[in-house]
Amino acid sequence: MEDVLSISKVSKHFKSFILNNININIKENCITGFLGKNGTGKTTLIKIILGLVHKDEGEIHYFSNPNLNKKDIKDRLGVVLDEGYFYDNLTLNEMKDLVSSTYTNWNNKKYENYIKRFKLDGKQLISSLSKGMKMKYALALALSHNADLLIMDEPTSGLDPEVRKELMQILSEYVQQDGKSVFFSTHITSDLEQVADEIIIINNGEILEQVSKDELLEEYRLIKGNNEILEKLNKSDLSLINKTNYGFSAITNKYEKIRKEFPEIIIERTNLNEIFLAKTEVY
Numbered sequence: 001m002e003d004v005l006s007i008s009k010v011s012k013h014f015k016s017f018i019l020n021n022i023n024i025n026i027k028e029n030c031i032t033g034f035l036g037k038n039g040t041g042k043t044t045l046i047k048i049i050l051g052l053v054h055k056d057e058g059e060i061h062y063f064s065n066p067n068l069n070k071k072d073i074k075d076r077l078g079v080v081l082d083e084g085y086f087y088d089n090l091t092l093n094e095m096k097d098l099v100s101s102t103y104t105n106w107n108n109k110k111y112e113n114y115i116k117r118f119k120l121d122g123k124q125l126i127s128s129l130s131k132g133m134k135m136k137y138a139l140a141l142a143l144s145h146n147a148d149l150l151i152m153d154e155p156t157s158g159l160d161p162e163v164r165k166e167l168m169q170i171l172s173e174y175v176q177q178d179g180k181s182v183f184f185s186t187h188i189t190s191d192l193e194q195v196a197d198e199i200i201i202i203n204n205g206e207i208l209e210q211v212s213k214d215e216l217l218e219e220y221r222l223i224k225g226n227n228e229i230l231e232k233l234n235k236s237d238l239s240l241i242n243k244t245n246y247g248f249s250a251i252t253n254k255y256e257k258i259r260k261e262f263p264e265i266i267i268e269r270t271n272l273n274e275i276f277l278a279k280t281e282v283y
């Protein structure tokens with residue numbers, strides 16, 4: 001599997017925040033989720049990838065091809081940013097005319113199909129779009145110029161569950177086409193649970209981990225037992241400890257070791273949200 005994006009040793013220093021030594025790879029035909037809490041550097045890294053923020057150090061290789069120029073790269077990236085970057089006083093179709101003229105492979109048929117599918121009206125003013133409609137419009141533009149890598153910054157934030165589900169469905173369909181990939185940032189783990197193949201976790205400006213979703217879900221377990229067991233366990237093996245008079249629960253990646261020592265312990269699968277919280281709590 002080829003890397004569509006390879007980022008090595010990228011850093012950015014702001015006055016009160018450092019994006020530090022970022023090394024990640026985005027794989028072809030995968031949905032890669034970029035997971036991090038608020039203010040951990042997701043938008044900054046996405047803007048660096050798009051050339052909207054200058055990096056201080058490091059290298060970014062696009063589509064495993066060192067010969068691509070800026071225009072080639074722009075043509076192959078489909079972008080959906082949180083802020084939208086649209087002119088409110090234009091209609092959807094007028095804005096589309098502006099955007100489409102900057103791409104080599106604009107496909108108006110595709111655009112019209114997406115507008116129809118998303119139940120948008122091309123004659124409507126951008127200022128009249130709700131948050132969810134705006135995201136769908138941005139997605140229609142991003143998907144209509146034959147991009148190979150769709151990069152989205154927090155596309156699901158503020159959307160209702162139905163629209164989020166629809167978006168995840170579209171992303172899944174998109175990566176089933178040969179050579180198409182998706183990279184999107186989020187702090188909503190349930191989105192990733194549904195569609196992501198690969199997960200990159202960022203915390204305080206540093207990458208904690210890049211791992212397949214299935215591996216990540218295998219790594220941790222929820223354990224439950226009585227409080228005498230909790231007393232004997234090494235607390236540094238546990239996260240998110242919840243203790244009551246009747247017993248305790250906790251998240252751990254040392255569940256095999258704990259099972260050997262305390263066979264009576266209850267071990268259950270856990271979800272991405274708990275794993276994410278455990279990882280960002282420990283570090």
Ligand SMILES: Nc1ncnc2c1ncn2[C@@H]1O[C@H](COP(=O)(O)OP(=O)(O)OP(=O)(O)O)[C@@H](O)[C@H]1O
Nearest residue numbers: 014015016017036037038039040041042043044045
């Ligand atoms: N131009 C800038 N100048 C100074 N600091 C900045 C600039 N842009 C971002 N930052 C800081 O960098 C940090 C990371 O911000 P960033 O927007 O990348 O986080 P994020 O993970 O996308 O957060 P959120 O989920 O809230 O959107 C923040 O502390 C922010 O204040």
